[in-house]
Amino acid sequence: MKLGFSQAEEEFRAECADWLQSQLNGDFADIKGLPGMNSMIERRKDWEQRLAENRWSVIGWPEEWGGRNATIAQQVIFAEEYARAGGPNRANHIGVELAGPTILAFGTEEQKAKFLPGIANGTQIWCQGYSEPNAGSDLANVRTKARLEGDEWVVNGQKVWTSLAHYSDWIFVVARSEEGSKGPKGLTFLMMDMHQPGVEVRPIKQINGDAEFNETFFEDARCPADSLIGTPGDGWRVAMGLLAFERGVSTLGQQMGFRNELDAIIEAAKANGLAKDAIVRQRIAKAEIGLRLMRYGALRMLSNADTAQIDGAALTYKIQWATWRRDLGELAMDVLGQAGEIAEGEEYEWSALPNMFLFGRSDTIYGGTNQIQRNIIAERGLGLPREPRGDK
């Protein structure tokens, strides 16, 4: 058991850091440290292309698709150095982290050739069509319908909380393709073009005044018959496989962002004198400890080759970071005091810490609420019986 990285890994770290810093202090200085997901999309697409030209955009992918076959340790290092250098949120993170790996794992060779290059270089931005008004945490309750008409699927229904749909080119949709089917059976996983008649996107204004999420409506929207991943009716298995890609390496990069937020709180406390307050010191120390434990928890999960040993432990990560960050937002506002109540400009625009306080309320909801996470931990991690269900 060791904390550090090998000499070769540290050399790789230096290579990443040099390149990233030269770019983000050079041609791409205008998007360094850019907060949020919504602004300067064209510049962020340019950045994806620059990453791709140097084979940094999808380093975990096979070389034939633009990656570097990078080890887990190298992916961890890249994620850390990317965040440390102030790399902006990846415009195509859903394509890079979810759609791409799913296509690599389950797609045909034709599908790989059609989609992977555009994902790798950021020219085709993806979003994820899972949640519906009646199927949030209960994903098996999906009602969006897909029927095969000749050589096309025809899709009708509504998705909600579609992150970044308003600038996406493609969406992967879980739709019900067997009339009368219930639960996880009869679902099909489709890849659909967003730029077609019958697809309408309506942004949802959030409590922080921003709009990253959307409602997405499908009215006789179409895609070719071979646009599905897996087989018709097999969508649940694909969707679950995809969720497994969501946990992993990217958490280490996320933690660098958290580090910056906590440092900003410490700076604010030093500036207004609360850094001497015993209670504030206790709360900051708790936050610091929590952040460190997240880092070593993630390294423990990623270091362990025996996944059976850490599968249960890995289930705890979502609730851990989401709760930590919600509490961090509350700490930020307590440290800022009334200064945190004043918007930055004339519009309802927030500087980083008050925005984090507001946005943090979504962290404990999206991707499975804290309550659903506890059920998952209890049932899959601890082997407790399932709650009896109302529909059975």
Added chain:
Amino acid sequence: MEFAFTDEQAMIAETVQAFFKDNATSERTRAAMEADGIDRELWTAFCTELGLAGVGLPEDFGGAGLGMVEFAIVAEAAGAQVAALPLLGLATAARAIAAGGSEEQKAQWLPRLVSGETIAASQGIHGLTVAGNTLTGDVQFVPHGASADLFVFIGDDGAWIVRKDMPGVSAISHTTMDQTRPLATVSLAGVEAEPLADAAAARHALQAGAWICLAAEALGGAQETLDRTVAYSLERVQFGRQIGSYQAYKHRLADMMVDIEQARSAVYWAACAVDEGSDEAQLALHSAKSFCADTYFMCAGNMIQLHGGIGFTWEHDTHLFFKRARSILSMYGNGDWHREQVAALIMGEAA
């Protein structure tokens, strides 16, 4: 990136877990609680048969080599069964002597501590009258202090070895809430103590040993409270269902698991940081002691609540965990003190 047990470490873990599970039984622990809080047969078997008492101590003096990661594995397994052993005294006194003692002191004491022949206890001293190496006054709250043959006392001005049989040394045992680790007041009447050669090194080693021992015990104990409560909630049926199928149960058990996994990262981060001489070692030690103690107390409290009435009885082992957890909160610096040290490390002193 190798923040996972090596094969050898996994083997040690398996061995010590089986040893304590088989031997540190409820009956034996309760028998020790009736006496002086030490299961002597278990201690002898641990030191001589298992051969792991010397983990983290130099091989030249009878130790087993290895480091704090391996020591944490041992303490975690002992803590899981609330074993009635003077392990904390070994973790502190032997480490202080190994780090700060002269060659003669090491040669005289380490082999006897590792073999279990000598039982040790340690404590920080406050308010004693110190004249050169002559100590006068009461040292309070010495864990297993009435049973110890040897003390290592650490103060601001030095670190000393005091033998129980030195003139002027006496000890009074208290009835302590956690009977697996009773506290004593050790009285020193002008005792000519034997100074450790390097007091600063001794203090550092003693504190690291104490904090890792307590954090690892807490981790093992917390995991055991979770495992036992899960087992109970599968076996107990109310209103026609296993109680573990109710969301109110599941959510509390899930919260225990979330904190325990962080506690596990904390213990092994701290142990690795000490072994590697990392800059983060102090931060990691304070983090581990405070976080793990809090986690254990939360889990042990939940264990009582989730067992219902039986969890409140003397007959059930729930109270052994709960009382051990409570005592760990206070020992070698409470949570607020450790978090203040973290705050000082990351943002400077308060005043």
